[in-house]
Amino acid sequence: MTTVTIDKAGPTRKAKYGSMSRDRTWALRWSYFFLVIFAIFSLTPPIYMLITSLKSSAEISAATNPWWVFHPTLENYVGLLTSNQFLRFFWNSAIVSIFVVTITMLISVPAAFALARMRFWGSTVLATGVFLTYLIPETLLFIPLFKMFAVIGDWTGVQLINRWYVLLILYPTLTVPFCTWIMIGYFASIPKELDEAAIIDGASWFQTLTRIFIPVAFPGIIAATIFAFTVSWAQFLYPLVFTTSTDQLVMPVGIITTLIKGDVFNWGQIMTGALLGAAPPLIIYAFLMDYYIAGLTAGATKG
Amino acid sequence: MADVALQSNRAAAQAARKRSSLHKMLKRKSTVAFLMTLPLILLIATLVIYPAFYALHLATLNKSMQRFVGLSNFEFLFKRETFWLVVKQSCIFAITAVIFKALLGFIVAHFVHNIPAKGQRKWRGMLLVPWVIPPAMSTLAWLWLFDPSYSAFNYTLSFFGIGPIAWTGDEMWARFSVILVNIWVGAPFFMIMYLAALKSVPEQLYEAAAIDGANWWQRIWYVTLPMMRNIIAITTLFSLIVTFANFDIVRILTAGGPLDHTHIFATWAFRIGIEGSDIPLGASVSLFMVPILAVAAIFILRDISKRGNEA
Numbered sequence: 001m002t003t004v005t006i007d008k009a010g011p012t013r014k015a016k017y018g019s020m021s022r023d024r025t026w027a028l029r030w031s032y033f034f035l036v037i038f039a040i041f042s043l044t045p046p047i048y049m050l051i052t053s054l055k056s057s058a059e060i061s062a063a064t065n066p067w068w069v070f071h072p073t074l075e076n077y078v079g080l081l082t083s084n085q086f087l088r089f090f091w092n093s094a095i096v097s098i099f100v101v102t103i104t105m106l107i108s109v110p111a112a113f114a115l116a117r118m119r120f121w122g123s124t125v126l127a128t129g130v131f132l133t134y135l136i137p138e139t140l141l142f143i144p145l146f147k148m149f150a151v152i153g154d155w156t157g158v159q160l161i162n163r164w165y166v167l168l169i170l171y172p173t174l175t176v177p178f179c180t181w182i183m184i185g186y187f188a189s190i191p192k193e194l195d196e197a198a199i200i201d202g203a204s205w206f207q208t209l210t211r212i213f214i215p216v217a218f219p220g221i222i223a224a225t226i227f228a229f230t231v232s233w234a235q236f237l238y239p240l241v242f243t244t245s246t247d248q249l250v251m252p253v254g255i256i257t258t259l260i261k262g263d264v265f266n267w268g269q270i271m272t273g274a275l276l277g278a279a280p281p282l283i284i285y286a287f288l289m290d291y292y293i294a295g296l297t298a299g300a301t302k303g
Numbered sequence: 304m305a306d307v308a309l310q311s312n313r314a315a316a317q318a319a320r321k322r323s324s325l326h327k328m329l330k331r332k333s334t335v336a337f338l339m340t341l342p343l344i345l346l347i348a349t350l351v352i353y354p355a356f357y358a359l360h361l362a363t364l365n366k367s368m369q370r371f372v373g374l375s376n377f378e379f380l381f382k383r384e385t386f387w388l389v390v391k392q393s394c395i396f397a398i399t400a401v402i403f404k405a406l407l408g409f410i411v412a413h414f415v416h417n418i419p420a421k422g423q424r425k426w427r428g429m430l431l432v433p434w435v436i437p438p439a440m441s442t443l444a445w446l447w448l449f450d451p452s453y454s455a456f457n458y459t460l461s462f463f464g465i466g467p468i469a470w471t472g473d474e475m476w477a478r479f480s481v482i483l484v485n486i487w488v489g490a491p492f493f494m495i496m497y498l499a500a501l502k503s504v505p506e507q508l509y510e511a512a513a514i515d516g517a518n519w520w521q522r523i524w525y526v527t528l529p530m531m532r533n534i535i536a537i538t539t540l541f542s543l544i545v546t547f548a549n550f551d552i553v554r555i556l557t558a559g560g561p562l563d564h565t566h567i568f569a570t571w572a573f574r575i576g577i578e579g580s581d582i583p584l585g586a587s588v589s590l591f592m593v594p595i596l597a598v599a600a601i602f603i604l605r606d607i608s609k610r611g612n613e614a
Contacts, residue, residue, distance in 0.1 A: 027519075031417040038411050039429045041487070045444035046432060048455060052447060066455035111343035118336035126340060128604065133351050135600050137548030139569035140593070143576040143586045144354035144361055147368075173350045180343060205335050234437030236551045237569075241577050252439035256555065267447055274440040285435045289428055292435075296492070297499045 046278070052271040053077070060267055076272035086273065088247055089254030092164050093233060093277075096250055100171040100232040101225055108176050108224065112183030113209045117195060127184060134177035142241050145170065149242070164248045167239060171232045178231075179224040182295060186220030187213055223295030226288060230281050251277040361586040368583060376587040385563050385571070390591070393567040395478065397547040397595075400485040404546075405539055407486065408493020413523075415494070416501045427498065434491040442555040445484045446471070449556070474564045477557050481565050484552050489545075493538055500534040501527070537606055540599045547595055568592050 052060065054072045064070060080086045114120070115127045149160045160166045190213060198208045214221065239253040246258060255273040259266055285292050365372045380386045415426050433441065448455050449470035457467045470480045508526045517525065528535075550569040553559065559566035559574060566574070568591055576585015 027417055031414040034410070035414050035418070035426055035430075038407075038414075039426070042430050042433050042491070045441050045448065045487070046436060048448060049444045060453065063453060066453065066458050107342040107346060110339040114336040114339035118332050118339075120333040120336040123336070123340075126344070129347065130343070132600060132604070133347050135544055135596065135603070136351060136355065137544065137569075137592070137596070139548040139550050139572070140358070140589050140596070141351065141354045143572060143582055143589055144357040145350070146577065147361060147582050147586075148354060148357060169350070172346055176343060176346055205332065230435070230437075234439065236437070236439040236554075237573075240554075241573070252437055256439065256443070265447075265450075267450070267453075270443055271447060274443045278436040278440045281435050281437060282432070285431075286428075289424075289431075293427075293431070293495055296495055 046275075049271045049275045049278075052267055053275050055268055057266065057268050076268045077276075080269060080272050080276065085246060085258060086254070089249055089251045090276070092249065092254075093251040094280075096164060096167045096171070097229050097232040099168050100175060101228045103168065103172050104175040104179050104228040105221070105225060107172065108180040108183055109214065109221070110209065112180045112187055113213055115180070116184045116187035117213075118205065130177050130180050130184075133173075134181055138174055138235075138237055141173070142237055146241055161242055162244050162248055164243060164250070166242050167232075167235075167250070170238045170242065171235060174235065175228040175231050179228055182224055182227070183217070183220055186217040190216050219291060219294060222288065222291045226284060226292050227295050229284065233281055358586045358590060361583050362590055364583045366581050366583060372583075376584055379584070380587060385566070386588075388563055389566045389568060389571045389588075392478070392565060393547060396482060396485070396549070396553075396565075396567050397543060400482050400489065400546050401539060401542050403482070403486045404489040404493050404542060405535070407490040408538075409497055409535075411490070411494045412497035412501055415498055427495070430494055431491045433487050434489075434495075438488050438551040439555060441488065442484055442552050445480070445487075446556055449480055471557050472561060474561055477561055477565050481553050481556050484556060485546060485549065488552065489542060492542070496534055496538045497531065500531045504530045533606065537603060540603050544596055544599050548592055 048067075051067065051069055053076050054069045054074070056071065056073050056075060059069075059071055111130075115123055115130070146161070149166065153159050153161060160169070194212055194216070195208050198212050203211065234252065235250075236252045239250045243249055243253065246254070249257065251273075255270065255277060259270045259273055361368070362376055363371055363373055411430060415423055415430070418426065447453075451469065451472060454467070454470060456470065460466075460468070468476055471477050504527060508530070509522060512522050512526050547567075548569055549567060550573065553565055553567055553570045554573070557565045559570050563571075568588060572585045572589040575588060576582050579585070
């Protein structure tokens, strides 16, 4: 009885091996085939941005093959990079992003440390609350916030609407909850022996944070910084609602409101602007991809 | 590892409790902790929780915001045809986009997982580009690809004899376009999440399934999907919230047109509340996002606390 089954199993297993390796080669070919299709789908818009940005307006309106540049020119880049208005947008975006990243880290790192390590009354509720805040989208809050700031302006005379620095107050609502959340995850993964040793050696809580937690959780800090920067650089709704004068605008809104004049679309310049606006996050991503992905996955996997 | 750390910590805490100086420190600890979280608490309280309730208050005022009108803003909305159009479009937009993002992300993650490990980084890097570009910027590129007279897509399709398509001009095509762009932006996020989850499925399970004679479909259905159930659920709910509350893509691509057919809650609230300066009505519109957000949030929270208990 047993010998029969062994005899039976022998050849089929061998055959199975052969078919499996053949299956694997085919699976691999199909994988590459579909990956190429998906990569084309993913990269078409950015590549088309680049193609259009190298064309003169004459070539664009001549309606030749849109996928090819016949007379490459840098006039769009020169035009934008010498325009004070565009440089102003870039400058505003850079200042806002840098300040927001700083504010975010200053608020979220100590808070995450306290929530991850120093159990106190209401800390678990607060940690859940932070996560819930992250789920509240900005599209729910922009109208009441707009009215709030208008009222503050009426009462105190501090004009916040249509000033770029209003964004420094608004953006942290988007970045702080998520950064706190992922920092809680990173801090919680540090072994408790480490901070206990520090406390026994006489370190204060603040020293434990700066001397031990921040260096050990440095990858997490980089991931959170990248996230905060990307969010503040890409944010579109708040600047659209809260700033209107051209000298107060940031990149995304600036490009859309000033380069589109009525129904006239100067596509060469718009695509150049869009590409330049997409460049900082893309460059950061190119160099720090692993941190970027770590931050992305940490948010949802480190519950 | 975590358990050991926990136990030793507990033992240390019990030993420490006997000494009174440490008791004092514990008292101080809560003060320090409170001070460390104070900026966070203030930020959330003044700029998230307060405005959320302020929106409720605003929704009960008349247009000049001087008179309490109760629920008449909502009554007014219910009578408007555009409102129901927005409700319908928001649901179509969010549900279709999330389903396709999840499917596409799952498929692409599998293909990336299939190829040899050393090539994966490169492919992952390319496929994540749509997620990295600020959506406002990439939507501009799509707007140009969809341009009524110079559309690069129509140019390409004309070789196959497919007539010019009014991508953003026709009601159905405009709906298709905003969903397509949303899928393009959001699918990489799913891909990354699923890829991380696929890597954490133990190889032995697949080997066991292969020995039992499972084909690839059975392996996905009985091994991969159950192992990834948590991550699929949480990513989908996350994405549902973000997609439902989307603003950039619809605003830039169609601005709600043609004839308000692609408006979703956020863009319509902006049109009414900021462009039309009817803040109370705009606030009422945006409040309609709350129910779906609340439902999704409850599910996510349940999942997180469940995982917290397991750990």
